[in-house]
Amino acid sequence: MKRVKKKKIINEKRLVIKTLLCLVYFVIITVLFVCSYKLFQQKNDIVPWSDVESVDDYSYMTIYKMSEKFAYYKDANIGIHFIIEKEDTGQWHTYLIAIDESKYEKYKAIIDYTYERTNEAPEPIKVYGYPVNTNDELRKLAINNIKNFVPATNEVVITEDNYEAYLTNSYLDTTKQRQDNFDIFLFITLLLLFIVIGLLIITIFDKDKIVDNIDSRIDKEINKVNKLFKRKKQPKKE
Numbered sequence: 001m002k003r004v005k006k007k008k009i010i011n012e013k014r015l016v017i018k019t020l021l022c023l024v025y026f027v028i029i030t031v032l033f034v035c036s037y038k039l040f041q042q043k044n045d046i047v048p049w050s051d052v053e054s055v056d057d058y059s060y061m062t063i064y065k066m067s068e069k070f071a072y073y074k075d076a077n078i079g080i081h082f083i084i085e086k087e088d089t090g091q092w093h094t095y096l097i098a099i100d101e102s103k104y105e106k107y108k109a110i111i112d113y114t115y116e117r118t119n120e121a122p123e124p125i126k127v128y129g130y131p132v133n134t135n136d137e138l139r140k141l142a143i144n145n146i147k148n149f150v151p152a153t154n155e156v157v158i159t160e161d162n163y164e165a166y167l168t169n170s171y172l173d174t175t176k177q178r179q180d181n182f183d184i185f186l187f188i189t190l191l192l193l194f195i196v197i198g199l200l201i202i203t204i205f206d207k208d209k210i211v212d213n214i215d216s217r218i219d220k221e222i223n224k225v226n227k228l229f230k231r232k233k234q235p236k237k238e
Contacts, residue, residue: 018203018204021203022200022203022204025196025197025199025200025203026200028196029193029196029197029200032189032192032193032196033193035189036189036190036193045058046058046059046060046128047059047060048060048061049061049085049095049172050087050093052131052170054131055130055131055132055133055170056130057130057131058128058129058130058178059128059129059130059131059172060126060127060128060129060172061083061085061095061097061126061127061172062085062086062124062125062126062127063083063084063085063097063107063110063124063125063126063127064083064084064085064086064092064110064124065083065084065110065113065114066081066082066083066084066107066110066111066114067081067082067083067111067114067145067148067149068081068111068115069081069101070082070141070142070145070148070149071138071141071142072101076175077100077101077102078098078099078100078101078173078175079098079099079101079104080096080097080098080138080141080142080171081096081097081098081099081107082094082095082096082142082145082146082149082150083095083096083097084114086124094146094149094150094166094167095167095168095171095172096134096138096142096167096171096172097127097129097171097172097173097174098129098132098171098172098173098174098175099127099174099175100174100175106125107125109122110122110124110125114149127172127174128174128178129172129173129174129175129176130172130173130176131170131171131172131173132170132171132172132173132176133169133170134167134168134169134170134171138171139160139163142158142163142167143158143159143160143163146158146167
C-alpha cells in the first residue's frame with residue numbers, strides 16, 4: 001500500500017511539474033513567435049517613398065506623370081527622370097527616379113500624357129527600388145531641368161537651398177533588385193524558438209527524466225530547509 005501511495009504522489013508531482021514546465025515553454029514560445037513574426041515582417045516591409053529613412057529601405061512610389069530623361073548614364077543605360085506622385089490627401093509631389101532605358105516602353109504612355117501628346121490618361125505605375133543619395137552633379141542637372149517639367153504656373157523655384165525640401169536628398173533607383181540580407185536578430189530568435197519547442201517536446205515525451213531531475217532537486221532543497229529549521233529549533237545546551 002505504501003509503495004502504491006508513494007508512486008501516486010510521485011506521479012502527481014510529475015504531472016504538476018510537467019504542467020508548469022509546459023506552461024513556461026508555451027509562454028516563451030509565444031513571445032519568441034511574436035518577435036520572429038515582427039522581425040520577419042519588418043525585414044520584408046516595402047516602405048512608401050515618403051517614409052524612407054535609409055538607403056537600405058526597399059521602397060516604392062506611384063507614378064502619375066513622368067518626364068523624359070534629363071540625365072543619362074550611358075555605360076549602364078540608366079536614365080534619370082522626374083516623376084509626379086499623388087498622395088491620398090490629393091497633394092502632388094515631384095521626385096527623381098532612375099530607370100533602365102531599355103524598359104522605356106513601360107513608361108511611354110505616361111510620358112506622352114505628361115507632355116500632352118495624348119489626351120488618354122493611363123493607369124498610374126507603381127515602381128520599386130532602393131534610395132540612392134543624389135550627388136552634386138545630378139542635383140545641378142535637376143535644378144536646371146525641372147523648369148521644363150513642372151508647369152509654369154508653379155511659383156516654386158528650386159535652388160540649392162530648398163532642393164531637399166522639394167526633391168529630397170535621394171532618388172529611387174528602380175534598376176536595383178531586392179536584396180535578401182541576412183538578419184542576425186531574426187536568426188537568433190528563430191534558433192531560440194526551435195530550441196524551446198524541442199525542449200517542450202522532450203519534456204512531454206522524455207518518460208519523466210527531466211521531471212524526475214527537477215523533482216529530486218526540489219526534494220533536496222526542501223530537505224536542506226528542513227534541516228536548517230531543525231537546527232534552529234534545537235534547545236541550546238547550558
